[in-house]
Amino acid sequence: MDAKLLQSRLLELIRRTSCELPPDVKRAVDKGWRKEKAGTTAKYAFSVIRDNVVLANDKSQPICQDTGTIICYVDRPLWITETDFRKAFETAVVQATKVGYLRQNSVDSITGKNSGTNLGPGSPTIHFHETKAKAMTVRMMLKGGGCENVGTQYALPNTELGAGRDLEGVRRCVLDAVHKAQGKGCGPGVLGVCIGGDRASGYAASKEEFFRTLDDKNPDPTLARLEKRLVKEANSLGVGPMGFGGETTVMGIKMTHRNRVPASFYVSVSYMCWAFRRDGCKISESGKVTSWLYS
Numbered sequence: 001m002d003a004k005l006l007q008s009r010l011l012e013l014i015r016r017t018s019c020e021l022p023p024d025v026k027r028a029v030d031k032g033w034r035k036e037k038a039g040t041t042a043k044y045a046f047s048v049i050r051d052n053v054v055l056a057n058d059k060s061q062p063i064c065q066d067t068g069t070i071i072c073y074v075d076r077p078l079w080i081t082e083t084d085f086r087k088a089f090e091t092a093v094v095q096a097t098k099v100g101y102l103r104q105n106s107v108d109s110i111t112g113k114n115s116g117t118n119l120g121p122g123s124p125t126i127h128f129h130e131t132k133a134k135a136m137t138v139r140m141m142l143k144g145g146g147c148e149n150v151g152t153q154y155a156l157p158n159t160e161l162g163a164g165r166d167l168e169g170v171r172r173c174v175l176d177a178v179h180k181a182q183g184k185g186c187g188p189g190v191l192g193v194c195i196g197g198d199r200a201s202g203y204a205a206s207k208e209e210f211f212r213t214l215d216d217k218n219p220d221p222t223l224a225r226l227e228k229r230l231v232k233e234a235n236s237l238g239v240g241p242m243g244f245g246g247e248t249t250v251m252g253i254k255m256t257h258r259n260r261v262p263a264s265f266y267v268s269v270s271y272m273c274w275a276f277r278r279d280g281c282k283i284s285e286s287g288k289v290t291s292w293l294y295s
Ligand code: SF4
Pocket: 064, 065, 066, 067, 068, 143, 144, 145, 146, 147, 148, 185, 186, 273, 274, 275
């Protein structure tokens, strides 16, 4: 595929991800707004969020000043190499930064210097998976820093929480994470949870849950029941948007699991803020965007 054509497709993907909230998240924000009582700070917070979403969409400007970590997943057919994709995506990131779809947000962890381009070691992060499909699938998210700060990982058993190595222990961890966040990380949030795995794979899997839509149903009936119960329980804590109190503390909880070794039992919780930026598309070998994944 022509490199310039691919870059332009990826630039549009970045623009949409940064400036347009996905439809399922918009619906969840609207639902939260409807539930809060008139005249409350929670209602006001939701109103500001809704106005912000409309403005960003209309002006093609970032939904939030915090670009967040740029994370990309690629299902790669054999007609494109990892090297060519990375080059095109990095070029698109630099362009997106230049035109203001992304704020200059990537800082060298040793020197503290901002690269000014959003490029640097680990930025952007790209995960490749080979596919036999004809079209390439590209999914991306912008993962805010404030909400990343309230993500957490538990090693069970945890005596402080009275949490054992079972689903009841997992439930206690998730509610503890929501309670400790207290609306920080720009709630109402969405939690991605992985039961098991090691520390690295658990966190990675918990973040991949953010590619699910908020209104889907977990194919695992046990996890589907637990997700539903936890959303209800988290929203009964009264933390509310931004911690102002209210009915909506979380807009969704998405869970998955990975095998673990007998010696460890991790529960990894990633937290996504209301500025839940993700999008994705399928691109044919000729460079045509054949579909958008979330609209
Ligand atoms: S946590 Fe989310 S909403 Fe808050 S500043 Fe970061 S990206 Fe923006």
